[in-house]
Amino acid sequence: MKPAKAVVLLSGGMDSATVLAIARAQGFEVYALSVAYGQRHTSELAAAARLAVSLGAAAHKVVNIDLRSIGGSALTDDIDVPEHGGDGIPVTYVPARNTIMLSVALGWAEVLGAGDIFCGVNAVDYSGYPDCRPEFVEAFEKLANLATKAAVEGHGLRVQAPLIQLSKADIVRRGIELGVDFAETVSCYQADAEGRACGHCDACRLRAAGFEAAGVADPTRYFG
Amino acid sequence: MKPAKAVVLLSGGMDSATVLAIARAQGFEVYALSVAYGQRHTSELAAAARLAVSLGAAAHKVVNIDLRSIGGSALTDDIDVPEHGGDGIPVTYVPARNTIMLSVALGWAEVLGAGDIFCGVNAVDYSGYPDCRPEFVEAFEKLANLATKAAVEGHGLRVQAPLIQLSKADIVRRGIELGVDFAETVSCYQADAEGRACGHCDACRLRAAGFEAAGVADPTRYFG
Numbered sequence: 001m002k003p004a005k006a007v008v009l010l011s012g013g014m015d016s017a018t019v020l021a022i023a024r025a026q027g028f029e030v031y032a033l034s035v036a037y038g039q040r041h042t043s044e045l046a047a048a049a050r051l052a053v054s055l056g057a058a059a060h061k062v063v064n065i066d067l068r069s070i071g072g073s074a075l076t077d078d079i080d081v082p083e084h085g086g087d088g089i090p091v092t093y094v095p096a097r098n099t100i101m102l103s104v105a106l107g108w109a110e111v112l113g114a115g116d117i118f119c120g121v122n123a124v125d126y127s128g129y130p131d132c133r134p135e136f137v138e139a140f141e142k143l144a145n146l147a148t149k150a151a152v153e154g155h156g157l158r159v160q161a162p163l164i165q166l167s168k169a170d171i172v173r174r175g176i177e178l179g180v181d182f183a184e185t186v187s188c189y190q191a192d193a194e195g196r197a198c199g200h201c202d203a204c205r206l207r208a209a210g211f212e213a214a215g216v217a218d219p220t221r222y223f224g
Numbered sequence: 225m226k227p228a229k230a231v232v233l234l235s236g237g238m239d240s241a242t243v244l245a246i247a248r249a250q251g252f253e254v255y256a257l258s259v260a261y262g263q264r265h266t267s268e269l270a271a272a273a274r275l276a277v278s279l280g281a282a283a284h285k286v287v288n289i290d291l292r293s294i295g296g297s298a299l300t301d302d303i304d305v306p307e308h309g310g311d312g313i314p315v316t317y318v319p320a321r322n323t324i325m326l327s328v329a330l331g332w333a334e335v336l337g338a339g340d341i342f343c344g345v346n347a348v349d350y351s352g353y354p355d356c357r358p359e360f361v362e363a364f365e366k367l368a369n370l371a372t373k374a375a376v377e378g379h380g381l382r383v384q385a386p387l388i389q390l391s392k393a394d395i396v397r398r399g400i401e402l403g404v405d406f407a408e409t410v411s412c413y414q415a416d417a418e419g420r421a422c423g424h425c426d427a428c429r430l431r432a433a434g435f436e437a438a439g440v441a442d443p444t445r446y447f448g
Contacts, residue, residue: 061293061294062293063289063290063291063293063294064288064289064290064293065287065288065289065290065328066287066288066289067287067328067331069285069286069287069288070285070287070328070331070332070335071335095330095331095332095334095335095372095373096327096328096330096331096334096371096372097331098371099327099330099331099367099368099371100324100327100328100331102327103320103323103324103327104289104291104294104320104324106319106320106323107291107294107319107320107321107323107324108294108319110319110320111294111295111319130370130371130372130373131370131371131372133370135370136367136370136371139363139366139367139370139371140367142363142366142367143323143360143363143364143366143367144323146354146355146357146359146360146363147320147322147323147354147355147360147363148319148320148354148355149319149354
């Protein structure tokens, strides 16, 4: 029997790398999808390409969507990335990003005949983004099952978010268990061209705290 | 009081042009959004730009998303556009297209602080696409209200599909009532660079039948 196909959203960060490893461990043939949305940290995409190979994806695709044209985020606009999040939704929030990325994943899943979409959203250390909550993932799964041929032809689509209730430390432990080399991953919002991290932004602070809480040496390379 | 803002998905076809006119008639300040998804019929986008001006949009934006890279449709791939739909979902269906376009509209609505998103989906003469049904629109509205700052900050988002239960003839009548010049619109799946239509594809046939049923002279220019 041929293995079932899954589309995995792969940003190049530690969370989505762990998700890819989880999907592989579940026996899926993995189609890794990166969405280039005009983000500052293009070294994330280079990391995604390397991770897709090292973690055994069957294919890796980058879809370009120019979200800079709609603006509204420090990750796509000329707004300074803050060193700490503050209250409420941070300026690094990209409007509707997860909705858009999951939509593209849904399109590719349909073309491939894949029944599963994996994403790395996380409701614990989630920086306050609204589209990282379990109810968001459930609503997207419902939508997916109405939006597509799967809906009409009877086979369902699952949207899996295996990290959603894990702490960053849990993610570190799970990833290491599954052979993820976190040195290959890039989390920093303003990583340099070589994928080295600033050490100060929200993503860097969450990542470093995760390694510390897991009791694992942090392999991150910093430029600071 | 400043008028409320709405994002209107504008393809350049007759349906979305009518939707824009409806949103304006409801008093909204309209932000027209076209998504360039690698479609064959780029003359649709030129039509959208003209319609945004003639129908009084406050702004028009084109967001590029390269859906050709995921494939799976006669509208983005090198598959011949068929002259009649046949049974089931036609090859002109673009996987997850409406989900993706609404997601981008959602992102822009968030940036603008718009509370309404309008789209031209239609469940009557709908060519058999799953993402043109009322339950799809309702599911997207639910998702939108979980996905965004609006969800967290308490003001809601509405997804309006005012054509959803109208026949093509009803759309023609409504558009003319509101001053839409249908000669400016392009519906054909394989329109030429000047926006002239083939007269044979599904979109052309539905459009021509709509004018006929409405008893209105068809202003479409054909190249055939």
